[in-house]
Amino acid sequence: MARHDAFKVRTAIVEAARSLNGLGLNQGTAGNISLRWEDGLLITPSGLPYETMSADDIVFMELDGAYDHRLKPSSEWRFHRDILARRPDVNAVVHAHPIYCTAFAMCRQEIPAVHYMIAAAGGPTVRCAPYATFGTPELSAHALAALEGRSCCLLANHGMIATGPDLPKALWLAVELETLCRQYAVALQVGTPVILPDDEIARNVEKFRSYGLKAQDRPD
Known part of the structure; x- marks a missing residue:
């Protein structure tokens, strides 16, 4: 049963990754998704096109960064692991480079409370984390600080991060954040x-504690 459940979860991650482009959140192979699993996390592999990705390609990683998989x-x-650890x-992290989120991130501008839907972010602003090279401990530290008391943030000259208690809610928030940035x-x-x-x-x-995507609206 556990093996079946793991396959089902991995498949859900692949389907979510493939949906990023259709949702207007990403282009090409940029962006990545992770999900808390047992004592570690499941995460999309590096550089693999979503259309060719399979459930077996999803990498399980320990919280110490160790993994045993043919793909990287x-x-x-690092910031996926650190967010889930902290x-x-x-339980789910979505990172992508949507056009409007990334445009504001390029300008290093936070998003103020110009619409009440910003409440989905958990506070009166969506912060923009300072710039750091992708994949570095510095970027992870900046992201954690920008997410303090928040469920999403921008990454300067890079893109955005959306989190959630589960994968459908994290994807929902990512769409809401891109919509908010477009409206702004x-x-x-x-x-x-x-x-x-x-x-x-x-x-x-x-x-918003009782608003948003409900369990009965979420795909199995």
Whole structure:
């Protein structure tokens, strides 16, 4: 049964990875996904096209970074591992380079509370982590700091990270973050966006504890 469950989980990761482009979150082979599994994590491999990826290609990694697989884990395995190790509330991590998120990340701008949906991020801003070379401990440290009290963040000159208690919720949040960034970009062209006050976002954060993608909406 455990082997069957592992295959099912690995298959779900492959399907999620393949959905990134269709959801408007990614291009090519960029981006990666991880999921907490037993005493470690399952993560997409490095440099393998999603359309050719199979369940057997998903890499299991120990929390100390060790793995025993014919393929290398994603080059961004470090921040996936560190987020899952540091955040017991997080079971899934999605990293991608969506156009609008990445545009703001290139400008090193955080996203303010221009729409109440920012409450899905867990606070009144979506922070932009400082730049560091991909795959490095420095990038991981920056990402962890930007995610403090938050469920998603931007990575300067790079892309975004979305987390969740499960994979469908992390994907849902990634889509919501890209939508928010797109709306903000358009609003900046229209005029001067009005920022909602912190107390209003706090009310919405509380409401979001029981809002969003529900278990019955999630695929098996």
